[in-house]
Amino acid sequence: MNKKVTLKSIAKELDVSISTVSKALKDSPEISKDTKQKIKAFAKFYNYKPNNIALSLKNRKTKTLGIIIPEIVHHFFTTVIKGIEQVANDEGYNVIVCLSNNSFDKEVINMEILANGSTDGFIMSVAKETQQKKDYHHLVETINQGMPVVMFDRMIPEINCDKVIIDDKKGARQAVQFLIDKGAKKVALLTTVDYVSVGKLRTTGYLECLESNDLPIDESLILKIEDMDHYAEKIEEFLKQTSCDSIFAVNEHFAVEAIRALRTQGKSVPEDVSVIAFTDGELSKHFIPSLTTINQKGLEMGATAAKLLIDKLERPEDEKELYQTVILETSLIERESTK
Amino acid sequence: MNKKVTLKSIAKELDVSISTVSKALKDSPEISKDTKQKIKAFAKFYNYKPNNIALSLKNRKTKTLGIIIPEIVHHFFTTVIKGIEQVANDEGYNVIVCLSNNSFDKEVINMEILANGSTDGFIMSVAKETQQKKDYHHLVETINQGMPVVMFDRMIPEINCDKVIIDDKKGARQAVQFLIDKGAKKVALLTTVDYVSVGKLRTTGYLECLESNDLPIDESLILKIEDMDHYAEKIEEFLKQTSCDSIFAVNEHFAVEAIRALRTQGKSVPEDVSVIAFTDGELSKHFIPSLTTINQKGLEMGATAAKLLIDKLERPEDEKELYQTVILETSLIERESTK
DNA sequence: TTGTACGCGTTATCAG
DNA sequence: CTGATAACGCGTACAA
Numbered sequence: 001m002n003k004k005v006t007l008k009s010i011a012k013e014l015d016v017s018i019s020t021v022s023k024a025l026k027d028s029p030e031i032s033k034d035t036k037q038k039i040k041a042f043a044k045f046y047n048y049k050p051n052n053i054a055l056s057l058k059n060r061k062t063k064t065l066g067i068i069i070p071e072i073v074h075h076f077f078t079t080v081i082k083g084i085e086q087v088a089n090d091e092g093y094n095v096i097v098c099l100s101n102n103s104f105d106k107e108v109i110n111m112e113i114l115a116n117g118s119t120d121g122f123i124m125s126v127a128k129e130t131q132q133k134k135d136y137h138h139l140v141e142t143i144n145q146g147m148p149v150v151m152f153d154r155m156i157p158e159i160n161c162d163k164v165i166i167d168d169k170k171g172a173r174q175a176v177q178f179l180i181d182k183g184a185k186k187v188a189l190l191t192t193v194d195y196v197s198v199g200k201l202r203t204t205g206y207l208e209c210l211e212s213n214d215l216p217i218d219e220s221l222i223l224k225i226e227d228m229d230h231y232a233e234k235i236e237e238f239l240k241q242t243s244c245d246s247i248f249a250v251n252e253h254f255a256v257e258a259i260r261a262l263r264t265q266g267k268s269v270p271e272d273v274s275v276i277a278f279t280d281g282e283l284s285k286h287f288i289p290s291l292t293t294i295n296q297k298g299l300e301m302g303a304t305a306a307k308l309l310i311d312k313l314e315r316p317e318d319e320k321e322l323y324q325t326v327i328l329e330t331s332l333i334e335r336e337s338t339k
Numbered sequence: 340m341n342k343k344v345t346l347k348s349i350a351k352e353l354d355v356s357i358s359t360v361s362k363a364l365k366d367s368p369e370i371s372k373d374t375k376q377k378i379k380a381f382a383k384f385y386n387y388k389p390n391n392i393a394l395s396l397k398n399r400k401t402k403t404l405g406i407i408i409p410e411i412v413h414h415f416f417t418t419v420i421k422g423i424e425q426v427a428n429d430e431g432y433n434v435i436v437c438l439s440n441n442s443f444d445k446e447v448i449n450m451e452i453l454a455n456g457s458t459d460g461f462i463m464s465v466a467k468e469t470q471q472k473k474d475y476h477h478l479v480e481t482i483n484q485g486m487p488v489v490m491f492d493r494m495i496p497e498i499n500c501d502k503v504i505i506d507d508k509k510g511a512r513q514a515v516q517f518l519i520d521k522g523a524k525k526v527a528l529l530t531t532v533d534y535v536s537v538g539k540l541r542t543t544g545y546l547e548c549l550e551s552n553d554l555p556i557d558e559s560l561i562l563k564i565e566d567m568d569h570y571a572e573k574i575e576e577f578l579k580q581t582s583c584d585s586i587f588a589v590n591e592h593f594a595v596e597a598i599r600a601l602r603t604q605g606k607s608v609p610e611d612v613s614v615i616a617f618t619d620g621e622l623s624k625h626f627i628p629s630l631t632t633i634n635q636k637g638l639e640m641g642a643t644a645a646k647l648l649i650d651k652l653e654r655p656e657d658e659k660e661l662y663q664t665v666i667l668e669t670s671l672i673e674r675e676s677t678k
Numbered sequence: 679t680t681g682t683a684c685g686c687g688t689t690a691t692c693a694g
Numbered sequence: 695c696t697g698a699t700a701a702c703g704c705g706t707a708c709a710a
Contacts, residue, residue: 004484004485018687019689019690019697020695020696022688022690031695050687051686053396053456053688054702055688055689058687058701059688072420078411078413081436082411085438096433096436098424099424115388116390117391117392117393118391145343146343256625263627282620282622286622288599345703347703355680355681356682357681357703358682358705359681361704362680371679389704392702393705680710681710682708682710683708684708685704685706689700690699690700690701691698691699692697692700693699
């Protein structure tokens with residue numbers, strides 16, 4: 001078991017000073033060709049690599065980005081991570097991932113730990129509980145300490161930082177308009193409760209679109225789902241009591257359960273009812289019928305967030321105070337669940 | 340923007356020495372009650388937290404685990420990450436995630452970077468390309484440097500380290516036996532090429548099970564899929580040319596595409612053909628019909644791997660040479676795709 | 679009871 | 695051309 005080789009150990013072995021070794025390895029013109037060669041050969045042979053931790057301490061930069069997300073077993077979030085990782089790697093950054101599990105406390109703890117030297121900045125989507133509590137002290141504090149934060153998807157408008165979101169409202173309008181253009185008169189909405197920011201926006205988009213098409217807003221066509229525990233039952237119950245010609249679901253899971261419920265009622269998709277959903281995930285692609293969706297652009301979102309963060313990190317101190325919000329356009333992917 | 344507060348800055352402010360501050364904050368009995376109180380109050384007010392990087396450098400421990408996986412947009416891997424994260428957090432460790440994208444080069448680079456001080460050890464599933472090339476120098480080197488490595492799922496038998504795997508062969512036998520018990524005579528196999536270790540094991544399990552049931556092995560019932568790019572077409576083509584009464588697929592994507600292909604041929608699942616798959620993911624649960632699967636136990640796998648690694652990290656030097664391989668039992672989850 | 683000195687691994691500056 | 699020294703932030707043995 002060959003222990004780690006350091007500048008010091010090389011210096012001792014070759015009987016020169018540490019700084020000579022350091023300079024030689026950096027090809028400093030101060031050092032003679034001979035010694036450089038000798039040192040380089042030795043270092044290469046013993047596979048010397050500088051210690052990141054020591055460098056971080058010295059440079060006050062870790063070259064790693066902290067990602068905090070509510071949940072990782074979730075196609076959208078993994079896509080975002082992939083997007084972040086790609087640009088981060090290209091720029092020489094690493095990525096450290098923490099999960100809040102939608103818990104406020106865990107979000108706070110994770111941020112505090114990472115903020116103490118482990119990362120240069122954060123990319124995050126806030127926990128549901130945080131949005132509910134409206135307690136943002138941890139966010140404000142880390143930003144005030146000079147740590148840049150980029151929020152994506154579930155973000156907090158009041159907080160001063162860069163943001164990357166999709167145009168949820170517009171995407172929802174796009175979806176509903178698509179249904180209406182196909183002749184829909186009674187569009188049902190399967191959504192989340194209002195304190196989830198994206199759920200609320202998509203709901204608003206739905207309402208706006210009905211309005212601009214002079215269609216009545218029928219509260220009995222709207223189902224707001226509180227938690228993800230028994231949503232299937234709730235959707236089934238709901239669809240028994242309502243008759244609609246099409247459904248707009250704010251995520252693919254709601255859509256899939258709706259299709260299942262319809263099928264047990266003897267209705268088929270898209271013949272009797274069209275279904276469109278937000279979030280273009282694995283389910284949407286492979287389900288039968290495959291789902292017409294609004295693409296949430298996870299990859300692009302991650303990439304953009306990473307670019308924003310790295311940009312800020314590598315900018316001189318005084319130019320850091322300008323925050324921007326990037327709004328990604330959604331796109332509609334037509335598949336089999338609509339006609 | 341209040342810059343980071345350090346021991347030094349507190350010391351200067353309070354006009355005491357750095358070590359006094361350090362001791363006071365650690366409640367050392369050496370320090371008088373008065374100064375302790377004063378220092379603690381001050382530190383709390385300015386929200387002092389020790390710098391992780393400095394601690395890492397000093398303790399030669401980072402308290403973070405490196406995870407290297409081939410792909411993150413994949414339900415199984417995210418489940419494993421979740422499992423790792425849970426026990427890691429409980430034990431005071433953080434988790435840094437790197438993706439190899441199944442590329443050998445990226446795997447090597449990621450390992451080298453993280454091995455230089457960024458992590459205390461690794462949990463990994465090796466890239467497909469690495470399994471193909473059979474070049475394991477990076478693994479051997481980091482292990483020789485005293486960095487513990489735990490492999491899961493796609494592992495390399497020749498490498499000396501802890502491993503967590505499921506009993507792929509047994510799981511496959513379990514699946515095929517289940518079909519046979521239901522009366523299957525002609526079981527088709529949808530699998531990957533042999534250099535993917537888990538694919539090969541599942542294939543072997545399939546063959547063994549047929550044999551022990553005195554069923555003939557019919558090569559025309561076996562499809563080995565090279566890459567994930569056009570697998571749907573290949574499966575469709577394959578199923579056109581073969582007639583079987585049931586299908587065992589080594590992952591849920593193959594299974595789903597098989598069902599789709601069967602349906603276009605006018606066959607229905609499970610009435611005409613039963614389908615069973617490895618990997619219990621989102622698709623399996625929500626697909627119609629939902630899939631009977633062999634559960635790959637991602638959560639458990641991650642948790643076990645993390646426990647093994649942390650155990651090794653916190654064990655004294657001399658006890659580290661014993662490596663163990665934990666084999667997790669699979670379980671069969673019966674759903675709608677078999678009868 | 680408090681402070682000094684040293685070391686973790688690195689680099690930059692300055693002296694020889 | 696080479697080497698000594700200080701500094702990044704922290705903890706601790708030892709000295710005062």
